[in-house]
Amino acid sequence: MDYKKRNGGPFMGGASQAKRGKTGGEWEDSPSQFEEELSMFDEAEMEAEEMEGQAGHDVIPVGDLFSADLNPRWRRPNAPTLDPSSDKLVFQQIDLDYYLGSAVAGMPGQLQGKVPIIRMFGVTDSGNSVCCHVHGFAPYFFVPAPSGFKADYLSEFQKELNSAVLKDMRSNKDNISITVLAVDITRKESMYGYHGKRILDFLRITMAMPRLIAPAKRLLEQGLKFGPFPLQSYPSYEANIDFEIRFMVDSDVVGCCWIELPKGKYRVSLCQYEVDVGWTDLISHPAEGDWQRIAPLRVLSFDIECAGRKGIFPEPDKDPVIQIASMVQRQGETEPFIRTVFTLQSCASIVGSQILCFTQERQLLQSWAEFLRTVDPDIITGYNIQNFDFPYLLNRAAALKVNLFPYLGRVRGIKSVLKDLNFQSKQMGRRENKTINMEGRVQFDLLQVLLRDYKLRSYTLNAVSFHFLQEQKEDVQHSIITDLQNGNEQTRRRLAVYCLKDAYLPLRLLQKLMCVINYMEMARVTGVPLTYLLSRGQQIKVVSQLLRQAMKQDLVMPVVKTEGGEDYTGATVIEPEKGYYSVPIATLDFSSLYPSIMMAHNLCYTTLLQKGSVEKLGWTPTGDLFVKSTVRKGLLPEILENLLSARKRAKTELKKETDPFKKQVLDGRQLALKISANSVYGFTGAQVGKLPCLEISQSVTGFGRQMIEQTKQLVESRYTISGGYQADAKVIYGDTDSVMVKLGVATVSEAMEIGKEAAEWVSSHFTPPIKLEFEKVYYPYLLINKKRYAGLYFSSSADTHDKMDCKGIETVRRDNCPLVANLINTCLQRILIDRDPKGAVNHAKEVISDLLCNRIDISQLVITKELTRTAQEYAGKQAHVELAERTRSMCWRTTFPLTHNTTWNSSCPNPLRLEATSNNSL
DNA sequence: CAGAGCACCTAA
DNA sequence: TGAGTTAGGTGCTCTG
Known part of the structure; x- marks a missing residue:
């Protein structure tokens, strides 16, 4: 009856959802916080500069939109004239493709017919765009x-x-x-x-x-x-x-590096530095020292609104585009310097942004395309622009026959075309995507970035903004968008504020997550173009590095036909001694286990002895043979050494650096280096891949299995009572590269001390650079099962814990409803922090009884696909019963170990579970 | 009702 | 025509 009581909020977000008032869909209009923020931009700019003739917040009549007088900020800065005979041209390359064209006289290469020409796009230090045609390179x-x-x-x-x-x-x-x-x-x-x-x-x-x-x-x-x-x-x-x-490999160019065209070696052909150069004449600067900098790239973020019909998702052949908001920011700056909304019909002014009103949708679209070409962004971002905004705009423009719309790239005359693309991988499953060609601009759809790099419960712009920025979208329901459009200039203004914010948030997120910096560093480290990082998988990065390393030794990479085969054996998970530990548990980890194994044992394509070879120079646990590094050092170990030593350098530089911007770059780099090192092993084991070599991957895991076993033996043999220690040490759990050891000491600091010593001593039994490290102490520690545990994490200090660490438990899984996750999280806190297991049980009982008595909002339960499906199948009360039952059984199951934590083991039956599942009469 | 098979997600 | 790996827990469905 009273289950409408809303005592929730977003998961882990507590009650802070609607700090900003404005709960309902009321049309009352007090300025939002975002509007104040917008107006601040305006004030700051008025102070900083003379009025450039741009009426900051006026509604500009469409006419002379693109004149430099009216909108001086739109265009790039004027490009100083360049004399190829006396000036060099230096720019940061951000995108690279090729096309077939006619040979240019004076350039190297074939003269007749169509020849492939590499095209590099980039930006100079002064913000001028460059299109560089590289001639004479043939496949x-x-x-x-x-x-x-x-x-x-x-x-x-x-x-x-x-x-x-x-x-x-x-x-x-x-x-x-x-x-x-x-x-x-x-x-x-x-x-x-x-x-x-x-x-x-x-x-x-x-x-x-x-x-x-x-x-x-x-x-x-x-x-x-x-x-x-x-x-x-x-x-x-x-x-x-x-x-x-x-x-790129042959000319030593890596993604996003700086390119220098020496004087006398290139020729200018068009405006803002469109140049031709022979491929052997360009100089590529390694990203070191000054060459680590990033050019002032133009980043454009946009969002569109469409007027859909009631309850129908907008369709581009029927429903109009009514607004397009755009924000443009220079990389490295903190605020957008262009903030514009294109609206269909009139719209009241918004301080801090420019409103351009159109009476014809065709004109709106055409002008926006012109705006985009004028602003000439290097990077285009937004939320789901790849699969929604861009396709919608292109389809809409086609439906309205706005023929000049679909030219969005930086090359005149190339039409932007929509294509369907199927991307499939074991990691990501099948994913249907759309692509739009836009030569010279990097499409950086923030949704795609988040899907790739972050595991989140929800990927809506609102949820993501709340998660990373503690900020949310302007409150406008989708269902009222059409009504707002059909209202007056005030209601359309409200829509415009909403639209502007949706363009602004991706820009903020991009900045907060340092996407551009991190991706650029990845491109530089692995040598692939920036766009590959979003459109391709992991393999191409390893291939790029492998080819570069191989070329130095005149080694060539075979083309192998890819066919899936038998899986090979992976890592060992030590059988856990399940239970609750109220004593410190030390954790020892092999750092970068797989890379260090490959380095220590020189595992590589180039060192593998084919079966039947007579020489026996060093065995792996799987019976494969590799030659010693003294005979020949492997390419993969070389790549890994470069990556890991570069990472060490980046980390030491990071510590010394004081400039926050350079710090970000260095942090992005060390992260890219770590990820790259870890993906080398996966590459060798990818059976449907460019160059699989199971001898390498199974030897790596084989060594790993041997090592974790040996580590357990070593620790348990040395730290014993007979060896002069307080107790016999016992490895209670371990997974792949780590062991959890009960040392039998009472305090965290003792556990840390012995842990450090043990790590060092065990390390001495292995070939460098293999190294076991002391990482942390768990105290107390709850070991539920393989890959499922929780504990208080001590590493920086022996007195206070850094965090409560949960692995594999419902609290970290996204396939449970928030109610369960919250419940378990609270129970774990009671157990581990308050050391009050009874309190945990009581809390669980309370929540469950609330659930059974319909005191909890049903919407909290609907989160997993399965639950959603069930909710759809059952109606009304029945759905509630079904969902409650499912959630309840989950609660019982996961709370059970907590109730009997000190004595429970897996051989005991679970009376509560039996009760919960047999008692179906609600 | 046990257990195989599957989907999903996580640990490393 | 492009896709990193294996181990493993949990819940659900299907089947004999």
């Missing part, structure tokens, strides 16, 4: 030369392959006459397997354009006959490398 791959091959046969080979490729083409739209540009002999060695540094002759086959690589590779695999050689199949090497990556 290539390798095949081993057949035995007895001599230079005399090169032209014969080239001719045969060329005609085979031509014959293979179904149509020849581009009228290609030469497909194979060149064939050369080079001395190379396959990186797969150690074969006594057997450097062989390889044919380096250069093709006219990237898309000819795949057919050439296929034809060579199928078999080619040339000269005196019999028909035979040629395995290919590096024929599956993206052209952009190929270029």
Whole structure:
């Protein structure tokens, strides 16, 4: 009856949901906090600068919108004239692609037909945009030369392959006459397997354009006959490398690095630095020292509103776009310098932002596109722009035949087209995405970033803003948007404030989470373009590093056909001694376990001895053989050493650095380095991947299993009563790279002391850089099961705990309703902090009785898919009963160990569970 | 009603 | 045509 009582709020958020009044959908209009914030921008700017002729908060009649006088901030700063014969051009490259074009006279490379041209987009220190066309770089791959091959046969080979490729083409739209540009002999060695540094002759086959690589590779695999050689199949090497990556690796360019074009080596062709350069002339600066800086990139965030029909999700062929809000900020600054709303119909002014009103939707769309091209952002952000705003705008513009709309990139004449893309991985499952090409601009959809990098309970902009910024959206229900639009200029103003905030929040989040900095650092560390980090998986990052390392030793990467096979054995989880521990439990961890194993044992493609090899130079637990680093040091260990030592450097620099901005960059870097090191192992084990090598991955886990076992033995053998210690140490649990040890001491500080000593002593039994570290003490500690435990975490001080640490329990899982998570969290606090298990039980009983007596709002229960589905199947009261029952059983189950915490073990039956599940009469 | 199989999510 | 790994707890459904 009275279950409407709302005693909740957002999970973990407590009652602070609606601090800002404005609860209902009332239309009363006191200025919101956000409006005050907006007006502050205005005041600050009025003080800082003369009125530039921009009427900050006026409603501007559409007319001379794009004149420099009216909107001086929209355009980029004027670009100083450049004299290629005496000036160099330096810019930070932020995006990179290629296109097929005609050769430019004076530039290296093929002269006739279409040639591939790399295009780098970037920004100079003074904020001028650069489009740099790099000429003369052609795609290539390798095949081993057949035995007895001599230079005399090169032209014969080239001719045969060329005609085979031509014959293979179904149509020849581009009228290609030469497909194979060149064939050369080079001395190379396959990186797969150690074969006594057997450097062989390889044919380096250069093709006219990237898309000819795949057919050439296929034809060579199928078999080619040339000269005196019999028909035979040629395995290919590096024929599956993206052209952009190929270029970057070969010219030592990494994502987001600074590029210098020396004087006399480039030519200017168009406005704001559109230049041509030969590929060997550009200088790429490693991201060190001064070259770590970031150019003043323009970041545009936007949001659109549509007038949908009642209860129907807006459809672009029917429902109009009524508002578009945009905010533009320079990377590194704290406030947006452009704040604009384009509205359909009139709209009352908003202090601190510019309102542009249109009577025709077509004109609104057209003008916004023009606005975007004028502002010329390097990065475009927003919330779900990739799958909603951009597709909607493009489809709407198509429906209204606004033909000049879909040109949103930085290259004149290239139409932005919507495409469906299916992205699938074990990690993320199947994900349907849309893509829009926008040459030279990086689309940084904040929703996509959050889905990739953060595990959250809810990904709505409101929930995310609350979680990270303790701030929320302006309060406007979706259902009233159309009514607001059909009202008057005041109601449309309210909508505009809402829309502006939705454009502003992504910008704030981007800043708070340091997305741009962190992603740039990742691009620099791994060497891939920024856009790859959002559109591609983990593998390409390792490939990029592997190729760079391999090139130094003339090693080439084979193309392997990918087929899934048997899984291999992973890590050991030590059988837990379940229970409640009211004594300190020391935790020892191997730091970077898998990377350090690969380094210590020189595990790599290049050091693997193929089965049947006679030499036995060092065994792995799985019976695979790898040569010692004294024979040949592996590429993967080299990559890992570079990553981890760079991380150490970044961390020491971080400690010294005082400038907060540089600190952020360094922190982003050390994080990127850590993640990169950890993904190398996964790459070798990815059976459907670019270069899987299960010998490496299973040896890594094999060593890991041996090590955790040995660690347990060592600790338990040394810390004994007979060895002079207070008690016999016991490893009560361990997972993959850690052991939890009950040392039998009474205080945290004793546990810390012995823990540190034990870690050091155990480390001495392993090959460097393998290292066991003392990490923390849990006191008290509740061990529920494998991968499920909780405890008070001591590491910085022996007197006070840093936090309550929960692993695998309902409190950290997203497939439980908040009620359960909150309940368990409170119970754990009672047990661990108050040391009052009875209090925990009482609390649980209270909550459950509230639940059974319908005293709890049903909406709190509906969170998991299963529960949602059930709620849909049952109606009204019945749904409540069903949900209550399910939640109740979860509560009983998870609270049970808490009630019997000191004596309970897994062999005991669970009387409460029996009671809970058998008692179905509510 | 046990248990296999599956979905989901987490630990490392 | 692109996708990091295995171990493992828990709840639900289906089946003999």
